[in-house]
Amino acid sequence: MEQNLIFQSMDSDSIMNLMSRAVQHMPIKKFYGNQLMVKCIYICAKLRICENLGNSLESKKSCYDIAKEVGAHGESLYRMMRAMTVEGFFSECLGEGFEKGIFQHTNLSIQLLNEVTRDEALVHCGTAFFLSWESLYETVMTGKTSGFKSLDSSSLWDFLKKNPEADIEFTKGMASMSTPYHQNLVKMVDFSRFEIVCDVGGSHGLLLNEILKNYPTIKQGLNFDQPIVFENLNKLGKRDLDPRFSDVGGNFFESVPQADCYVFKLVLHNWNDDQCVQILDNVSKAMRENGKVYLAEHIMEDSVGDFTIKKKYIAWTDLHIMNLLNGKVRSKSEWDKLISRTDFKIDQIVESDQELTQNYIILSKKVIHVTLLK
Ligand SMILES: C[S@@+](CC[C@H](N)C(=O)[O-])C[C@H]1O[C@@H](n2cnc3c(N)ncnc32)[C@H](O)[C@@H]1O
Incomplete structure (x- = not known):
């Protein structure tokens, strides 16, 4: 109640500042998304999304093409991969010259090209x-x-x-x-x-x-x-x-x-x-x-x-x-x-x-x- 009153008296920039400082001061929050990443990694391993994206850090591909090849739903795969970019897993190619949904590997996603790592991910995240x-x-x-x-x-x-x-x-x-x-x-x-x-x-x-x-x-x-x-x-x-x-x-x-x-x-x-x-x-x-x-x-x-x-x-x-x-x-x-x-x-x-x-x-x-x- 008291907190709401404080928020009402602040402009939206100050609220954002306050929120981001709260996250910084509460490192506990960094664990909350782990279970989501575990499931996303499992899906990438299971559907071989990373191989499909390409075999080098430079490879780029549309997630909608990947979705067609692995039999997934394009927009849902897009939203999953976009969420994973926040954790440094894939990067989305944004800006001029790029259509929506083009992704590139990062040092994290490239690891799933290794068959041993993929097998481990399937068990741990399965x-x-x-x-x-x-x-x-x-x-x-x-x-x-x-x-x-x-x-x-x-x-x-x-x-x-x-x-x-x-x-x-x-x-x-x-x-x-x-x-x-x-x-x-x-x-x-x-x-x-x-x-x-x-x-x-x-x-x-x-x-x-x-x-x-x-x-x-x-x-x-x-x-x-x-x-x-x-x-x-x-x-x-x-x-x-x-x-x-x-x-x-x-x-x-x-x-x-x-x-x-x-x-x-x-x-x-x-x-x-x-x-x-x-x-x-x-x-x-x-x-x-x-x-x-x-x-x-x-x-x-x-x-x-x-x-x-x-x-x-x-x-x-x-x-x-x-x-x-x-x-x-x-x-x-x-x-x-x-x-x-x-x-x-x-x-x-x-x-x-x-x-x-x-x-x-x-x-x-x-x-x-x-x-x-x-
Ligand atoms: C954690 S795995 C270890 C596998 C292997 N030793 C290794 O380190 O990679 C445990 C193994 O015990 C086997 N196991 C479980 N119950 C068993 C039983 N009643 N009789 C024989 N093997 C069993 C499982 O099938 C599994 O392969």
């Missing part, structure tokens, strides 16, 4: 992740993972099972996000003494394939995941895989194949402690003598000091996993507590010196001393 945030309120209020409820499914995996297109986007996105770290992960530890290596929840199988390429003495590589993942993956065509590589479909809550080395990359962080104990019990039952388990995971650290890219990534990943997957990014003491409930002990933690590569938590079976009583 339906499953986007909708799941709708239930964060419930997760925070109840302490129970609720993100999947917004997907009208009993879990993320159930949603992916029902939506083959989203499942393929998820698997391709995981492959794109994983690949940059494979070289480090293969070299950080020595897999040469193992005969059968099983990548549990191996999805696309690219890490296992890299392990096989680097360790010629390994006899067999088993890529273990849900059967539906391989069904969908194989629809994309033949994969370029080592002859020792094979996909094995199954459910790690029931059993895992026999092997002497088990790799789990970004798998146990998706599950709560009880579920992890159940999975590791199945590994314990199947593991050959002197076997080892390699958990490739991020480790939660105290948030003292600078907020590095790694800390930011881990903090958001943890929240995302809490809301959607019933898991967490565990600290060293949380790993100690969890592993103490299993047949395993932690042999060693091999920390990566590369900012976003996971660390290895290496497990072997506890030695059980049996005292024979006479």
Whole structure:
């Protein structure tokens, strides 16, 4: 009420000045549009708007021509791209000699020409992740993972099972996000003494394939995941895989194949402690003598000091996993507590010196001393 009276006594220029100063003094407002940009980026990735615009920073094209080629509605696409220019994503060619709706790339939009970046954008900005945030309120209020409820499914995996297109986007996105770290992960530890290596929840199988390429003495590589993942993956065509590589479909809550080395990359962080104990019990039952388990995971650290890219990534990943997957990014003491409930002990933690590569938590079976009583 009081504020309205102030506005009434001011001319419109002063009101604009006041408003723009308010925005400057309230940096909180810069976050409000993030969800809109996420959706716009998803649409650009999905419809390959950026490739259609051209393959260099100099390329220019009418959004109405793009709309025709991708089957979108011209004026709506124009208004979406115009809004994105405000965030520096595309620039609109304005002024003499330009008809309405001609756009040019910027340093942001050009990034979506990269297939890996596009795959990541499709997952991060895609339906499953986007909708799941709708239930964060419930997760925070109840302490129970609720993100999947917004997907009208009993879990993320159930949603992916029902939506083959989203499942393929998820698997391709995981492959794109994983690949940059494979070289480090293969070299950080020595897999040469193992005969059968099983990548549990191996999805696309690219890490296992890299392990096989680097360790010629390994006899067999088993890529273990849900059967539906391989069904969908194989629809994309033949994969370029080592002859020792094979996909094995199954459910790690029931059993895992026999092997002497088990790799789990970004798998146990998706599950709560009880579920992890159940999975590791199945590994314990199947593991050959002197076997080892390699958990490739991020480790939660105290948030003292600078907020590095790694800390930011881990903090958001943890929240995302809490809301959607019933898991967490565990600290060293949380790993100690969890592993103490299993047949395993932690042999060693091999920390990566590369900012976003996971660390290895290496497990072997506890030695059980049996005292024979006479
Ligand atoms: C976050 S992805 C990790 C994929 C891969 N390890 C990577 O880092 O790129 C988790 C994987 O666990 C698989 N998974 C989920 N539930 C499973 C189950 N019950 N049995 C076997 N695999 C499962 C998913 O299909 C998915 O491929």
